[in-house]
Amino acid sequence: MMIHAHPGPPIRHTQRPAPAVVLRNVSRTYGDPANPVHALRDVSVDLHRQEFTAIMGPSGSGKSTLMNVIAGLDEITGGQIWLAGDPIGTLDDTARTLVRRKHIGFIFQSFNLIPTLTAEENITLPFVLSGGPITPEQRAWIAHLVGVLGLRDRLDHLPAELSGGQQQRVAIVRALASRPSIILADEPTGALDTRTAREVLALLTTAVREYGQGIAMVTHDPLAASYADRILMLADGRIVGEHRGLDPRQISEIIIGLQEARQ
Numbered sequence: 001m002m003i004h005a006h007p008g009p010p011i012r013h014t015q016r017p018a019p020a021v022v023l024r025n026v027s028r029t030y031g032d033p034a035n036p037v038h039a040l041r042d043v044s045v046d047l048h049r050q051e052f053t054a055i056m057g058p059s060g061s062g063k064s065t066l067m068n069v070i071a072g073l074d075e076i077t078g079g080q081i082w083l084a085g086d087p088i089g090t091l092d093d094t095a096r097t098l099v100r101r102k103h104i105g106f107i108f109q110s111f112n113l114i115p116t117l118t119a120e121e122n123i124t125l126p127f128v129l130s131g132g133p134i135t136p137e138q139r140a141w142i143a144h145l146v147g148v149l150g151l152r153d154r155l156d157h158l159p160a161e162l163s164g165g166q167q168q169r170v171a172i173v174r175a176l177a178s179r180p181s182i183i184l185a186d187e188p189t190g191a192l193d194t195r196t197a198r199e200v201l202a203l204l205t206t207a208v209r210e211y212g213q214g215i216a217m218v219t220h221d222p223l224a225a226s227y228a229d230r231i232l233m234l235a236d237g238r239i240v241g242e243h244r245g246l247d248p249r250q251i252s253e254i255i256i257g258l259q260e261a262r263q
């Protein structure tokens with residue numbers, strides 16, 4: 001019998017399900033080859049369902065680039081990325097869009113709600129864009145999330161008629177609704193006051209614990225990062241540390257150390 005090298009991500013011989021996202025030796029270089037900017041250098045990392053990962057690092061360390069390449073919104077210049085087992089680098093644009101819609105949810109600092117659509121229409125927009133009808137199971141799941149996040153009497157409001165915290169909760173329901181493999185959250189609490197930010201972080205933690213949702217969150221805020229199960233530290237386009245169980249003060253000290261190392 002011939003044994004072929006497995007072309008996909010490494011097979012795990014554990015009970016844990018396959019990672020939602022696998023990056024192997026990923027690089028992203030911008031600009032003139034004579035004077036390149038290395039936004040990501042040889043990054044290898046797995047992101048799991050049922051896990052809340054925070055991505056931190058000094059300004060310019062590659063955090064946004066990392067999110068963008070995972071989302072398929074930016075091309076990589078080296079390595080390979082698998083999203084729920086699909087190697088996204090080899091897919092054409094249409095196939096990549098479909099994989100992204102199926103497996104990735106987004107939560108942004110600026111909420112990214114469509115101002116002319118109600119909360120309910122914003123939540124169901126991804127299903128409309130996918131062209132399929134919303135199944136009774138999906139409707140029940142959305143209704144459950146709307147109830148848990150306290151939005152039941154806000155569904156017919158426009159974003160401008162909602163507080164910042166309510167708008168972000170609409171964005172969270174929208175991201176959770178399709179049960180993506182991973183939610184990419186870019187500074188999701190950046191525009192919120194401290195109390196509302198804590199509520200949003202607690203909701204994200206609940207989504208991971210109770211719904212098995214995978215979340216990767218870019219943040220500059222040590223308090224926000226302390227809600228995560230693990231923290232990846234980026235510096236100069238590389239992953240330079242992975243930490244668990246740190247409190248906000250310990251996280252701040254690591255960040256300050258990374259900033260000082262650059263000076």
Ligand SMILES: Nc1ncnc2c1ncn2[C@@H]1O[C@H](COP(=O)(O)OP(=O)(O)OP(=O)(O)O)[C@@H](O)[C@H]1O
Nearest residue numbers: 030031037038039058059060061062063064065066
């Ligand atoms: N489109 C681009 N063209 C050229 N260089 C880019 C581009 N996008 C990012 N870069 C560079 O790549 C590096 C990483 O940028 P990136 O935005 O990923 O960092 P970041 O960690 O998200 O920073 P911040 O915390 O300030 O948002 C930086 O040096 C940046 O200037």
